[in-house]
Amino acid sequence: MVRFFSGRISRSIYKLIYKIFFPKAAKHNRRYWPLYTVERDSQNRIEKIYFRKSLVSNNLIPQPISHKKCMLVATGPSIQDLDPKILHRSDLDYIGVNGAIAFDSISFSSYVIIDHNFVGCRFDLVKKVLNSNCIFFTTPRCLDMILRQVRIEDIHCQIKTIETITDGHVESFLDYAKHFDQNEKDFFIHKGFGFSLDIYKGAFDYFTVAYVAFQILYTQGYKEIYLAGLDMNNFSQPRFYEDTEKQQPTTLNHHLDEVFQAFDTVAVLFKEKDIQVFNLSRTSAVQAFEKIDPNIII
Template sequence: MRDLVFNYFVRNLTKYAYKILKPATYKHNRRYWPFYRVVRNTAGHIDQVFFRNTLIADHRLKLNNRHSKCMLIATGPSIKKIPKHFFKHEQLDYIGVNGAIALSEVTFQHYVIIDHDFVQNRFDLVERVLDTACNFFTTARCLDYILRKVKIEQIRCQFKIIEITSHGKNELFMGNTVLVDEKVKSPYFYNGYGFSTQMYDTVFDYYTVAYTALQIMSGLNYPYIYIAGLDMNNFNLPRFYETLDAKQPTLLNQHTQSILAAFETAAYFFKIQNVSVYNLSPYSLIESFEKLTLDQDTIL
């Protein structure tokens, strides 16, 4: 108990000191300083992240895909209707988001969580991710919450820290706030929505982690992508791993039009990159990608 009180006092003291020492454009880092150190390359992308002088994330290590095809597993209710053999293909890499780890039959190579509310509210599922040998893509804020609760030596996954552009700005980890202007010549914009092909530069957040995950999959250079559980409808229903009595709130229904437009942008970029993307949710509101039926195995 005394250690918790001490850590709480130290963190609040350092937040106050940071506020005095740094300009307002750095204020988002007040919860991290002086516990974190970020090393960037000449392009300004994160190379390494240190926590209390211990290397916690190393982006210099090359990420090798096991296969050319991958499946993104989102968490819509339709997951329950997909035959289990779709989740056990030996020729697929699996990428999970949020509560997808509840599918115990899946071995995930990559994982993405960017919502700190999910990390706080469903830390039981986050711990399951930490105990896998996956590449765990997450944000500085989620990382910080995790490291407050779990010792580094207890973590099996490899952290990969991504920086989110939201509402036109990117708050760099231990860095400045960067404004993103569509008028600047950039490969990231189409019809007003951004899509990043370089995951360590930035990724865009349009209210759903599945969109962020698609940008990471693009950065991993998968030529074939299958998406399961991307329903974007029936928002009153629990996610496949939830119950009606234990259902986390969602804002997806309030931002449906922006989400649909963003996925149109994703489809545009995948098309010009010659990447084939298939939606395995037959009644999904997302019509940007070709839908496959589940009455036959069309993945391989």
């Protein structure tokens, strides 16, 4: 308890000093300084992050994929209607987002959490990710929330840190906030919507972790992608791992037009790159990807 309060007091003092000596363009880093340091390459991509001088995130470690096919497991209620065999194929890599880890029997090769509210509300599920043998993609803010509660030596997954681009703006880790460059060669722009061809240069979010996951899957090199639980409707219903009493709120229903246009951008790019995407949710509101009968892939 003493250690907890001393840690909070130290952070408060650090924030005050930071506010006095650092410009407003870097104010988003007040929660990190001076506990963290970062190494970047010549293109300003994060390579390594250190917490109290200990390496906690290494983007340089190669991330080989086992197969060219994968399944992105989201958390819509429709996933409960799938035959369990679909979630245990040996010829697919499984990539989870947010609460998908509640499927105890799925062995996820990669995982994505970028929502600090999810980390705060469902740390029980975050700990399951940390205890797994996966590649875990997250943001600096989520990473910081994790390291406030878990010792580095108790983390078993491999952490990779990405910076998200929201409304054309990125709060660079331990650097100034900046607007993204539309002329960046590794950004695909379609009707004003961006898609990153290299997630270490920044990942566009458009209010949904699934969009960030698509950019990660592209960077990893998958050529055939199946979508499970990507419903984007029935927002009053709990996610598959929730009940009505512990249901987290969502704002997705207020941003659906933007979300659907973002998925249209994915569809345009993936068609150009000969990447196939199949939606296994028959009731999904997402129309950008071909819907197929999930039973045909058992």
